Amino acid sequence: xxxxxxxDQELVxxxxxxxxxxxxxxxxxxxxxxxxxxxxxxxxxGDWESGLGAAAHTGRRxxxxxxxxxxxxxxxxxxxxxxxxxxxxxxxxxxxxALTATGAHGIPLLHHAKMGGEQAQPVFDYLQTKMTEExxx
Numbered sequence: 433x434x435x436x437x438x439x440d441q442e443l444v445x446x447x448x449x450x451x452x453x454x455x456x457x458x459x460x461x462x463x464x465x466x467x468x469x470x471x472x473x474x475x476x477x478g479d480w481e482s483g484l485g486a487a488a489h490t491g492r493r494x495x496x497x498x499x500x501x502x503x504x505x506x507x508x509x510x511x512x513x514x515x516x517x518x519x520x521x522x523x524x525x526x527x528x529x530a531l532t533a534t535g536a537h538g539i540p541l542l543h544h545a546k547m548g549g550e551q552a553q554p555v556f557d558y559l560q561t562k563m564t565e566e567x568x569x
Contacts, residue, residue, distance in 0.1 A: 439465065439467055439468065439471055441473075443461070443465060443468065444468065444471040444472075444473050445473055446461065447461045447462075447465075447468040447471065447483055448471070448473050448481055448482065448483050448486050449486075450483075451482075451483035451484070451486035451487050451492070451495055451499075452486045452487070452490050452492070453490055453492055453495075455492070455494050455495050455498070458483065458495050458498065458499075459498065462498075462499075462502065466502070468483065469483070469499060469502055469503060469504050470482070470504070470505070471483070472485075475536075475537070479536060479537060479538070480536065481535075481536035481537070482504070482536075483495070483499055483504070484496060484499045484500070484504045484505070484507070484510055485507075485509060485510075485535055485536045486536065487499065487510070487513075488507075488509045488510040488512075488513045488535065488544050488547075489509065489513070489535055489536060489537070489539045489543065489544055489547060490547060491513060491547030491548060491549065493513070493514060493548070493551075496510055496513065496514060497514075506519065507535075508520060508523045508524075508530055508533065508541060509533075509535040509539075509541060509544045510544075511523070511555075512541055512542075512544040512545040512548065512552060512555050512556075512559070513544045513545065513547050513548040513552055514548060514551070514552065515545075515548050515551040515552035515553070515554065515555050516555070517554050517555050517558060520545075520555050520558065520559070521558065524562065531559065531562055531563060531566065532563075541559060542556065542559050542560070542563070545559055
């Protein structure tokens with residue numbers, strides 16, 4: 433609950449599993465416990481994932497948009513999947529290491545852009561170009 437007590441880890445796990453593709457369940461669980469919005473799960477040593485991160489690497493634009501509209505924190509992986517080129521460019525300009533950053537489960541940034549489909553194609557193309565430039569520099 434949002435009363436300062438820790439969230440039940442099974443509820444967090446259920447929410448993050450749902451965020452991989454079950455939009456209806458994400459909505460129900462969020463209504464039940466809004467604090468799930470910022471909850472993260474450590475699946476293994478250092479493999480942290482949030483509901484937004486799950487939606488981003490599975491290409492679930494609907495779930496990501498729902499969570500962002502309720503205050504989830506935008507990150508470069510979600511921006512890439514959603515096709516938000518301006519955010520991705522700004523973050524890479526500010527921190528070039530972000531180009532090779534990995535999200536939950538070690539999934540690369542480029543994969544997130546690929547999962548965004550046609551709407552994220554400009555981001556995918558930008559990332560590929562930047563990676564080629566880095567490799568030949």
